[in-house]
Amino acid sequence: MNTSTYITYSLADGVATLTLNRPEVYNSFNREMALALQQALKEVQQNAQVRAVLLTGAGKAFCAGQDLAEATAEGAMEISQIVDEHYNPLILLLRQLEKPVVAAVNGVAAGAGANLALACDVVVAKESASFIQAFSKIGLIPDSGGTFMLPRLIGLQRASALMLLGDKVPAKEAQQMGMIYRAIPDEAFEGEVASLVQRLSQMPTKGLAYTKALLNSSFDLSLEEQLQQESRYQNRAGQTADFREGVQAFVEKRSPRFRGE
Template sequence: MSKSITTQIENKVATLTLNRPEVFNSFNREMALLLQSELDACEKNTDVRAIVITGSGKAFCAGQDLKEVTSPELNPGFKKILDEHYNPIITRIRNIEKPIIGAINGVAAGAGANIALACDVVIASESASFIQAFSKIGLVPDSAGTFFLPRLIGFQKASALMMLGDKISALDAEKLGMVYKVVSSENFMEEVNGIANTLAKMPTKALGLTKRLLNNSLHNNLEEQLNMESKLQIEAAQSEDYAEGVDAFVNKRRPEFKGK
Protein backbone atom coordinates (compact mmCIF):
# COMPACT_ATOMS: atom_id res chain seq x y z
CA MET A 1 0.00 0.00 0.00
CA SER A 2 1.42 3.39 -1.00
CA LYS A 3 1.99 6.11 1.58
CA SER A 4 -0.70 8.78 1.82
CA ILE A 5 2.06 11.45 1.79
CA THR A 6 5.16 11.15 -0.37
CA THR A 7 8.23 13.27 0.28
CA GLN A 8 11.01 14.19 -2.10
CA ILE A 9 13.97 16.41 -1.19
CA GLU A 10 16.03 17.93 -3.97
CA ASN A 11 18.06 21.14 -4.19
CA LYS A 12 17.07 21.96 -0.58
CA VAL A 13 13.38 21.86 -1.52
CA ALA A 14 11.09 19.31 0.16
CA THR A 15 8.03 18.44 -1.90
CA LEU A 16 5.22 16.89 0.13
CA THR A 17 2.58 15.30 -2.10
CA LEU A 18 -0.86 14.38 -0.81
CA ASN A 19 -1.20 10.91 -2.23
CA ARG A 20 -4.74 9.57 -2.09
CA PRO A 21 -5.70 10.35 -5.71
CA GLU A 22 -8.51 7.77 -5.76
CA VAL A 23 -10.45 10.01 -3.30
CA PHE A 24 -9.10 13.33 -4.63
CA ASN A 25 -6.54 13.46 -1.80
CA SER A 26 -9.22 13.89 0.86
CA PHE A 27 -7.90 13.65 4.41
CA ASN A 28 -8.32 10.71 6.68
CA ARG A 29 -6.65 10.48 10.09
CA GLU A 30 -3.59 8.67 8.75
CA MET A 31 -2.87 11.32 6.11
CA ALA A 32 -3.47 14.23 8.49
CA LEU A 33 -1.08 12.86 11.11
CA LEU A 34 1.50 11.93 8.49
CA LEU A 35 1.46 15.43 7.00
CA GLN A 36 2.15 16.87 10.45
CA SER A 37 5.02 14.43 10.90
CA GLU A 38 6.52 15.29 7.52
CA LEU A 39 6.23 19.03 8.21
CA ASP A 40 7.99 18.51 11.56
CA ALA A 41 10.79 16.63 9.79
CA CYS A 42 11.17 19.43 7.24
CA GLU A 43 11.34 22.02 10.01
CA LYS A 44 14.17 20.15 11.75
CA ASN A 45 16.09 19.28 8.59
CA THR A 46 18.65 22.05 8.00
CA ASP A 47 19.08 20.80 4.45
CA VAL A 48 15.47 21.82 3.69
CA ARG A 49 15.11 25.54 3.01
CA ALA A 50 11.75 25.59 1.21
CA ILE A 51 8.69 23.33 1.32
CA VAL A 52 6.13 22.58 -1.40
CA ILE A 53 2.73 21.05 -0.65
CA THR A 54 0.90 19.65 -3.66
CA GLY A 55 -1.44 16.81 -4.65
CA SER A 56 -1.22 13.74 -6.84
CA GLY A 57 -3.65 13.10 -9.67
CA LYS A 58 -6.37 15.55 -10.69
CA ALA A 59 -7.01 17.21 -7.31
CA PHE A 60 -5.04 19.14 -4.74
CA CYS A 61 -7.30 18.15 -1.85
CA ALA A 62 -11.04 17.63 -1.55
CA GLY A 63 -11.02 18.26 2.21
CA GLN A 64 -12.23 15.70 4.71
CA ASP A 65 -12.87 12.12 3.64
CA LEU A 66 -16.60 11.89 4.36
CA LYS A 67 -16.45 8.08 4.34
CA GLU A 68 -14.33 8.31 7.48
CA VAL A 69 -16.75 10.61 9.34
CA THR A 70 -19.79 8.55 8.36
CA SER A 71 -18.21 5.25 9.39
CA PRO A 72 -19.20 4.06 12.90
CA GLU A 73 -15.87 2.23 13.18
CA LEU A 74 -13.53 4.90 11.78
CA ASN A 75 -15.14 8.24 12.67
CA PRO A 76 -12.85 10.09 15.10
CA GLY A 77 -15.48 12.83 15.70
CA PHE A 78 -15.26 16.48 14.70
CA LYS A 79 -13.50 17.66 17.86
CA LYS A 80 -10.65 15.21 17.30
CA ILE A 81 -10.58 15.96 13.55
CA LEU A 82 -10.14 19.68 14.21
CA ASP A 83 -8.00 19.54 17.36
CA GLU A 84 -5.70 16.76 16.17
CA HIS A 85 -5.82 16.97 12.35
CA TYR A 86 -6.48 20.35 10.73
CA ASN A 87 -5.65 22.88 13.44
CA PRO A 88 -2.16 21.42 14.00
CA ILE A 89 -1.55 21.39 10.22
CA ILE A 90 -2.45 25.08 9.90
CA THR A 91 -0.37 25.95 12.97
CA ARG A 92 2.66 24.18 11.52
CA ILE A 93 2.29 25.84 8.11
CA ARG A 94 2.25 29.29 9.74
CA ASN A 95 4.89 28.66 12.43
CA ILE A 96 7.60 26.85 10.45
CA GLU A 97 10.05 29.63 9.65
CA LYS A 98 10.77 28.44 6.14
CA PRO A 99 8.82 29.43 3.01
CA ILE A 100 5.94 27.05 2.26
CA ILE A 101 4.51 26.98 -1.25
CA GLY A 102 1.01 25.73 -1.89
CA ALA A 103 1.16 24.18 -5.37
CA ILE A 104 -2.51 23.83 -6.22
CA ASN A 105 -2.66 21.37 -9.09
CA GLY A 106 -6.43 20.81 -9.14
CA VAL A 107 -9.58 21.30 -7.10
CA ALA A 108 -9.05 22.53 -3.53
CA ALA A 109 -12.25 22.14 -1.54
CA GLY A 110 -13.23 22.60 2.09
CA ALA A 111 -10.26 22.09 4.40
CA GLY A 112 -8.12 21.55 1.29
CA ALA A 113 -8.89 25.08 0.10
CA ASN A 114 -8.08 26.58 3.48
CA ILE A 115 -4.82 24.65 3.87
CA ALA A 116 -3.86 26.13 0.50
CA LEU A 117 -4.69 29.68 1.65
CA ALA A 118 -2.53 29.28 4.76
CA CYS A 119 0.64 28.77 2.69
CA ASP A 120 3.14 31.59 2.19
CA VAL A 121 3.07 31.53 -1.60
CA VAL A 122 0.15 29.97 -3.47
CA ILE A 123 0.67 28.98 -7.10
CA ALA A 124 -2.29 27.51 -8.96
CA SER A 125 -2.52 25.53 -12.15
CA GLU A 126 -4.96 27.05 -14.62
CA SER A 127 -7.05 23.90 -14.15
CA ALA A 128 -7.29 24.41 -10.37
CA SER A 129 -10.36 25.65 -8.55
CA PHE A 130 -11.30 26.62 -5.01
CA ILE A 131 -14.55 25.99 -3.16
CA GLN A 132 -15.67 26.63 0.39
CA ALA A 133 -17.79 23.49 0.31
CA PHE A 134 -18.84 23.46 3.98
CA SER A 135 -22.26 25.09 3.56
CA LYS A 136 -23.22 22.45 1.00
CA ILE A 137 -23.41 19.85 3.76
CA GLY A 138 -24.48 22.03 6.68
CA LEU A 139 -21.08 22.74 8.22
CA VAL A 140 -19.10 25.91 8.95
CA PRO A 141 -15.68 26.70 7.43
CA ASP A 142 -12.73 25.43 9.43
CA SER A 143 -8.95 25.11 9.01
CA ALA A 144 -8.62 28.89 9.52
CA GLY A 145 -10.70 29.71 6.45
CA THR A 146 -12.67 32.35 8.37
CA PHE A 147 -9.35 33.85 9.47
CA PHE A 148 -7.42 34.00 6.19
CA LEU A 149 -10.03 34.37 3.44
CA PRO A 150 -11.54 37.69 4.67
CA ARG A 151 -8.04 39.10 5.05
CA LEU A 152 -7.08 38.00 1.53
CA ILE A 153 -10.16 39.10 -0.41
CA GLY A 154 -12.28 41.23 1.95
CA PHE A 155 -15.18 40.50 4.28
CA GLN A 156 -18.03 40.75 1.75
CA LYS A 157 -16.48 38.46 -0.87
CA ALA A 158 -15.41 35.93 1.75
CA SER A 159 -18.84 35.91 3.34
CA ALA A 160 -20.54 35.28 -0.01
CA LEU A 161 -18.14 32.52 -1.06
CA MET A 162 -18.54 30.74 2.27
CA MET A 163 -22.32 30.99 2.38
CA LEU A 164 -23.04 30.28 -1.29
CA GLY A 165 -20.28 27.70 -1.75
CA ASP A 166 -19.43 28.99 -5.23
CA LYS A 167 -16.59 27.30 -7.10
CA ILE A 168 -13.90 29.83 -8.04
CA SER A 169 -11.59 29.22 -10.99
CA ALA A 170 -7.85 29.69 -10.64
CA LEU A 171 -7.93 32.86 -12.75
CA ASP A 172 -10.74 34.35 -10.66
CA ALA A 173 -8.85 33.39 -7.50
CA GLU A 174 -5.84 35.30 -8.80
CA LYS A 175 -7.98 38.37 -9.57
CA LEU A 176 -9.48 38.24 -6.08
CA GLY A 177 -6.03 38.01 -4.45
CA MET A 178 -6.45 34.47 -3.13
CA VAL A 179 -3.37 33.21 -4.96
CA TYR A 180 -0.03 34.68 -5.99
CA LYS A 181 0.10 33.32 -9.52
CA VAL A 182 -1.67 31.08 -12.04
CA VAL A 183 0.40 29.10 -14.55
CA SER A 184 -0.43 26.76 -17.40
CA SER A 185 -1.10 23.13 -16.58
CA GLU A 186 1.70 22.01 -18.91
CA ASN A 187 4.36 24.11 -17.15
CA PHE A 188 2.90 23.90 -13.65
CA MET A 189 5.50 21.90 -11.71
CA GLU A 190 8.35 23.44 -13.69
CA GLU A 191 7.13 26.88 -12.56
CA VAL A 192 6.59 25.70 -9.00
CA ASN A 193 10.06 24.17 -8.81
CA GLY A 194 11.59 27.34 -10.22
CA ILE A 195 10.02 29.48 -7.51
CA ALA A 196 10.82 26.92 -4.81
CA ASN A 197 14.46 26.71 -5.91
CA THR A 198 14.70 30.50 -5.86
CA LEU A 199 13.32 30.65 -2.31
CA ALA A 200 15.63 27.82 -1.19
CA LYS A 201 18.65 29.87 -2.28
CA MET A 202 17.54 33.01 -0.47
CA PRO A 203 18.42 34.03 3.12
CA THR A 204 16.21 31.54 4.98
CA LYS A 205 16.71 33.25 8.35
CA ALA A 206 15.38 36.56 6.98
CA LEU A 207 12.49 34.83 5.23
CA GLY A 208 11.54 33.08 8.47
CA LEU A 209 11.65 36.34 10.42
CA THR A 210 9.54 38.00 7.70
CA LYS A 211 6.98 35.22 8.12
CA ARG A 212 6.95 35.82 11.89
CA LEU A 213 6.33 39.53 11.29
CA LEU A 214 3.47 38.81 8.90
CA ASN A 215 1.88 36.41 11.39
CA ASN A 216 2.02 39.03 14.14
CA SER A 217 0.78 41.81 11.87
CA LEU A 218 -2.60 40.04 11.92
CA HIS A 219 -3.15 41.14 15.53
CA ASN A 220 -0.51 43.79 16.40
CA ASN A 221 -1.26 47.49 16.42
CA LEU A 222 1.10 49.86 14.57
CA GLU A 223 3.34 50.57 17.56
CA GLU A 224 3.66 46.88 18.40
CA GLN A 225 4.49 46.03 14.80
CA LEU A 226 7.12 48.77 14.52
CA ASN A 227 8.75 47.53 17.72
CA MET A 228 8.75 43.95 16.46
CA GLU A 229 10.25 45.02 13.12
CA SER A 230 13.04 46.77 15.00
CA LYS A 231 13.73 43.74 17.18
CA LEU A 232 13.77 41.25 14.30
CA GLN A 233 15.78 43.55 12.02
CA ILE A 234 18.54 43.56 14.66
CA GLU A 235 18.34 39.76 14.76
CA ALA A 236 18.51 39.53 10.96
CA ALA A 237 21.50 41.88 10.87
CA GLN A 238 23.43 39.44 13.05
CA SER A 239 22.99 36.57 10.58
CA GLU A 240 25.67 35.13 8.33
CA ASP A 241 23.38 35.69 5.34
CA TYR A 242 23.24 39.43 6.00
CA ALA A 243 27.05 39.62 6.07
CA GLU A 244 27.16 37.61 2.83
CA GLY A 245 24.51 39.79 1.19
CA VAL A 246 26.32 43.03 2.01
CA ASP A 247 29.70 41.66 0.91
CA ALA A 248 28.21 40.43 -2.37
CA PHE A 249 26.57 43.80 -2.98
CA VAL A 250 29.77 45.76 -2.28
CA ASN A 251 31.85 43.45 -4.46
CA LYS A 252 29.24 43.27 -7.23
CA ARG A 253 28.86 39.49 -7.16
CA ARG A 254 26.00 37.06 -6.72
CA PRO A 255 25.42 36.19 -3.05
CA GLU A 256 25.63 32.59 -1.86
CA PHE A 257 23.29 32.42 1.09
CA LYS A 258 23.54 29.48 3.51
CA GLY A 259 20.29 30.02 5.36
CA LYS A 260 22.09 30.97 8.58
Protein backbone atom coordinates in the same frame (compact mmCIF):
# COMPACT_ATOMS: atom_id res chain seq x y z
CA MET B 1 11.76 10.54 7.18
CA ASN B 2 9.01 8.21 8.40
CA THR B 3 5.88 8.90 6.39
CA SER B 4 2.83 6.88 5.45
CA THR B 5 2.01 5.88 1.91
CA TYR B 6 -0.43 8.81 1.96
CA ILE B 7 2.34 11.42 2.14
CA THR B 8 5.30 11.09 -0.21
CA TYR B 9 8.50 12.96 0.56
CA SER B 10 11.56 13.90 -1.42
CA LEU B 11 14.46 16.26 -0.78
CA ALA B 12 16.58 17.73 -3.55
CA ASP B 13 18.69 20.90 -3.70
CA GLY B 14 17.26 22.24 -0.45
CA VAL B 15 13.61 21.71 -1.46
CA ALA B 16 11.44 19.26 0.49
CA THR B 17 8.47 18.15 -1.60
CA LEU B 18 5.47 16.81 0.32
CA THR B 19 2.76 15.25 -1.83
CA LEU B 20 -0.72 14.37 -0.63
CA ASN B 21 -1.09 10.85 -2.00
CA ARG B 22 -4.66 9.53 -2.02
CA PRO B 23 -5.44 10.30 -5.66
CA GLU B 24 -8.29 7.79 -5.87
CA VAL B 25 -10.29 10.00 -3.46
CA TYR B 26 -8.90 13.34 -4.69
CA ASN B 27 -6.39 13.41 -1.82
CA SER B 28 -9.10 13.83 0.80
CA PHE B 29 -7.81 13.55 4.35
CA ASN B 30 -8.21 10.53 6.54
CA ARG B 31 -6.63 10.37 9.97
CA GLU B 32 -3.48 8.63 8.81
CA MET B 33 -2.76 11.21 6.13
CA ALA B 34 -3.41 14.14 8.45
CA LEU B 35 -1.12 12.81 11.16
CA ALA B 36 1.54 11.86 8.60
CA LEU B 37 1.56 15.39 7.18
CA GLN B 38 1.86 16.83 10.68
CA GLN B 39 4.88 14.61 11.33
CA ALA B 40 6.44 15.50 7.98
CA LEU B 41 6.15 19.23 8.69
CA LYS B 42 7.76 18.75 12.10
CA GLU B 43 10.64 16.87 10.54
CA VAL B 44 11.32 19.38 7.77
CA GLN B 45 11.41 22.10 10.42
CA GLN B 46 14.24 20.26 12.17
CA ASN B 47 16.15 19.37 8.99
CA ALA B 48 18.78 22.03 8.28
CA GLN B 49 19.12 20.75 4.70
CA VAL B 50 15.57 21.91 3.96
CA ARG B 51 15.49 25.53 2.81
CA ALA B 52 11.99 25.55 1.26
CA VAL B 53 8.93 23.30 1.19
CA LEU B 54 6.65 22.42 -1.70
CA LEU B 55 3.19 21.06 -0.88
CA THR B 56 1.16 19.54 -3.70
CA GLY B 57 -1.23 16.71 -4.56
CA ALA B 58 -0.95 13.50 -6.54
CA GLY B 59 -3.16 12.95 -9.55
CA LYS B 60 -5.85 15.34 -10.73
CA ALA B 61 -6.65 17.09 -7.42
CA PHE B 62 -4.81 19.07 -4.80
CA CYS B 63 -7.10 18.11 -1.92
CA ALA B 64 -10.84 17.61 -1.60
CA GLY B 65 -10.85 18.21 2.15
CA GLN B 66 -12.06 15.69 4.69
CA ASP B 67 -12.79 12.10 3.66
CA LEU B 68 -16.49 12.06 4.49
CA ALA B 69 -16.65 8.27 4.35
CA GLU B 70 -14.30 8.13 7.32
CA ALA B 71 -16.00 11.01 9.14
CA THR B 72 -19.46 9.43 8.88
CA ALA B 73 -18.52 5.77 9.46
CA GLU B 74 -19.91 3.90 12.46
CA GLY B 75 -17.85 4.77 15.53
CA ALA B 76 -16.20 7.73 13.78
CA MET B 77 -14.60 10.58 15.70
CA GLU B 78 -16.67 13.65 16.48
CA ILE B 79 -16.20 16.35 13.85
CA SER B 80 -14.79 18.69 16.49
CA GLN B 81 -12.18 16.07 17.40
CA ILE B 82 -11.21 15.73 13.74
CA VAL B 83 -10.77 19.51 13.53
CA ASP B 84 -8.83 19.69 16.80
CA GLU B 85 -6.52 16.75 16.10
CA HIS B 86 -6.10 16.89 12.31
CA TYR B 87 -6.58 20.35 10.85
CA ASN B 88 -5.83 22.87 13.58
CA PRO B 89 -2.35 21.41 14.19
CA LEU B 90 -1.65 21.38 10.45
CA ILE B 91 -2.51 25.05 10.01
CA LEU B 92 -0.40 26.06 13.01
CA LEU B 93 2.54 23.99 11.79
CA LEU B 94 2.38 25.64 8.37
CA ARG B 95 2.24 29.15 9.81
CA GLN B 96 4.98 28.48 12.38
CA LEU B 97 7.35 26.65 10.03
CA GLU B 98 10.53 28.70 9.81
CA LYS B 99 10.89 28.01 6.10
CA PRO B 100 8.83 29.22 3.14
CA VAL B 101 6.04 26.89 2.03
CA VAL B 102 4.74 26.94 -1.53
CA ALA B 103 1.36 25.37 -2.22
CA ALA B 104 1.28 24.08 -5.80
CA VAL B 105 -2.43 23.60 -6.39
CA ASN B 106 -2.56 21.14 -9.27
CA GLY B 107 -6.35 20.62 -9.28
CA VAL B 108 -9.42 21.19 -7.18
CA ALA B 109 -8.85 22.46 -3.62
CA ALA B 110 -12.07 22.12 -1.66
CA GLY B 111 -13.09 22.61 1.94
CA ALA B 112 -10.19 21.99 4.30
CA GLY B 113 -8.03 21.39 1.23
CA ALA B 114 -8.61 24.94 0.03
CA ASN B 115 -7.86 26.41 3.44
CA LEU B 116 -4.77 24.24 3.84
CA ALA B 117 -3.43 25.80 0.63
CA LEU B 118 -4.31 29.34 1.73
CA ALA B 119 -2.33 28.86 4.95
CA CYS B 120 0.86 28.43 2.91
CA ASP B 121 3.20 31.35 2.23
CA VAL B 122 2.95 31.38 -1.55
CA VAL B 123 0.04 29.79 -3.41
CA VAL B 124 0.22 29.06 -7.12
CA ALA B 125 -2.30 27.06 -9.11
CA LYS B 126 -2.86 25.56 -12.51
CA GLU B 127 -5.24 27.65 -14.55
CA SER B 128 -7.51 24.60 -14.68
CA ALA B 129 -7.57 24.35 -10.86
CA SER B 130 -10.29 25.78 -8.65
CA PHE B 131 -11.01 26.64 -5.01
CA ILE B 132 -14.27 25.83 -3.24
CA GLN B 133 -15.42 26.69 0.28
CA ALA B 134 -17.60 23.60 0.20
CA PHE B 135 -18.65 23.49 3.85
CA SER B 136 -22.08 25.10 3.48
CA LYS B 137 -23.07 22.41 0.99
CA ILE B 138 -23.08 19.84 3.80
CA GLY B 139 -24.23 22.07 6.64
CA LEU B 140 -20.84 22.76 8.20
CA ILE B 141 -18.81 25.89 8.84
CA PRO B 142 -15.43 26.71 7.24
CA ASP B 143 -12.60 25.36 9.36
CA SER B 144 -8.84 24.90 8.96
CA GLY B 145 -8.32 28.63 9.46
CA GLY B 146 -10.60 29.60 6.60
CA THR B 147 -12.59 32.19 8.52
CA PHE B 148 -9.29 33.75 9.60
CA MET B 149 -7.31 33.71 6.36
CA LEU B 150 -9.84 34.25 3.59
CA PRO B 151 -11.30 37.59 4.79
CA ARG B 152 -7.77 38.91 5.20
CA LEU B 153 -6.88 37.84 1.68
CA ILE B 154 -9.94 39.01 -0.26
CA GLY B 155 -12.04 41.11 2.14
CA LEU B 156 -15.07 40.35 4.28
CA GLN B 157 -17.75 40.72 1.61
CA ARG B 158 -16.19 38.35 -0.91
CA ALA B 159 -15.17 35.86 1.76
CA SER B 160 -18.67 35.87 3.20
CA ALA B 161 -20.27 35.26 -0.19
CA LEU B 162 -17.90 32.44 -1.11
CA MET B 163 -18.37 30.72 2.23
CA LEU B 164 -22.16 31.07 2.32
CA LEU B 165 -22.79 30.20 -1.32
CA GLY B 166 -20.02 27.65 -1.82
CA ASP B 167 -19.22 28.94 -5.30
CA LYS B 168 -16.34 27.45 -7.27
CA VAL B 169 -13.55 29.98 -7.94
CA PRO B 170 -11.34 29.27 -10.98
CA ALA B 171 -7.63 29.86 -10.43
CA LYS B 172 -7.48 32.94 -12.68
CA GLU B 173 -10.29 34.56 -10.72
CA ALA B 174 -8.61 33.57 -7.45
CA GLN B 175 -5.50 35.43 -8.59
CA GLN B 176 -7.47 38.49 -9.62
CA MET B 177 -9.17 38.77 -6.23
CA GLY B 178 -5.91 38.29 -4.31
CA MET B 179 -6.70 34.85 -2.97
CA ILE B 180 -3.55 33.33 -4.50
CA TYR B 181 -0.27 34.61 -5.87
CA ARG B 182 -0.45 33.27 -9.43
CA ALA B 183 -2.47 31.14 -11.81
CA ILE B 184 -0.13 29.38 -14.24
CA PRO B 185 -0.97 27.77 -17.60
CA ASP B 186 -1.20 24.02 -17.10
CA GLU B 187 1.54 23.20 -19.60
CA ALA B 188 4.02 25.53 -17.82
CA PHE B 189 2.99 24.67 -14.28
CA GLU B 190 5.61 22.11 -13.22
CA GLY B 191 8.52 24.09 -14.63
CA GLU B 192 7.45 27.40 -13.12
CA VAL B 193 6.73 25.82 -9.73
CA ALA B 194 10.16 24.19 -9.70
CA SER B 195 11.81 27.51 -10.57
CA LEU B 196 9.87 29.37 -7.88
CA VAL B 197 10.58 26.98 -5.04
CA GLN B 198 14.23 26.61 -6.07
CA ARG B 199 14.57 30.38 -5.98
CA LEU B 200 13.19 30.46 -2.44
CA SER B 201 15.55 27.67 -1.37
CA GLN B 202 18.54 29.82 -2.35
CA MET B 203 17.42 32.90 -0.43
CA PRO B 204 18.36 33.93 3.15
CA THR B 205 16.25 31.39 5.05
CA LYS B 206 16.40 33.07 8.46
CA GLY B 207 15.37 36.41 6.99
CA LEU B 208 12.42 34.74 5.26
CA ALA B 209 11.45 33.07 8.55
CA TYR B 210 11.55 36.42 10.36
CA THR B 211 9.40 37.98 7.63
CA LYS B 212 6.88 35.16 8.04
CA ALA B 213 6.80 35.66 11.82
CA LEU B 214 6.15 39.37 11.33
CA LEU B 215 3.32 38.71 8.91
CA ASN B 216 1.78 36.39 11.51
CA SER B 217 2.02 38.96 14.28
CA SER B 218 0.62 41.75 12.09
CA PHE B 219 -2.83 40.17 12.40
CA ASP B 220 -2.92 40.90 16.13
CA LEU B 221 -0.69 43.85 16.98
CA SER B 222 -1.17 47.60 16.85
CA LEU B 223 0.99 49.62 14.48
CA GLU B 224 3.26 50.69 17.33
CA GLU B 225 3.66 47.13 18.55
CA GLN B 226 4.35 45.88 15.03
CA LEU B 227 7.02 48.54 14.52
CA GLN B 228 8.70 47.33 17.70
CA GLN B 229 8.58 43.76 16.42
CA GLU B 230 10.13 44.87 13.13
CA SER B 231 12.98 46.47 15.04
CA ARG B 232 13.61 43.29 17.04
CA TYR B 233 13.58 41.02 14.03
CA GLN B 234 15.69 43.40 11.97
CA ASN B 235 18.29 43.22 14.71
CA ARG B 236 18.25 39.43 14.50
CA ALA B 237 18.46 39.49 10.71
CA GLY B 238 21.40 41.89 10.89
CA GLN B 239 23.35 39.31 12.89
CA THR B 240 23.02 36.49 10.36
CA ALA B 241 25.75 35.23 8.08
CA ASP B 242 23.40 35.73 5.14
CA PHE B 243 23.13 39.45 5.87
CA ARG B 244 26.90 39.73 5.85
CA GLU B 245 27.06 37.78 2.59
CA GLY B 246 24.34 39.91 1.03
CA VAL B 247 26.18 43.12 1.85
CA GLN B 248 29.52 41.73 0.69
CA ALA B 249 27.98 40.55 -2.58
CA PHE B 250 26.44 43.99 -3.13
CA VAL B 251 29.80 45.67 -2.57
CA GLU B 252 31.54 43.22 -4.88
CA LYS B 253 28.79 43.50 -7.51
CA ARG B 254 28.11 39.74 -7.62
CA SER B 255 25.22 37.43 -6.87
CA PRO B 256 25.02 36.46 -3.18
CA ARG B 257 25.55 32.87 -2.09
CA PHE B 258 23.19 32.47 0.84
CA ARG B 259 23.50 29.45 3.13
CA GLY B 260 20.43 29.90 5.29
CA GLU B 261 22.53 30.84 8.33
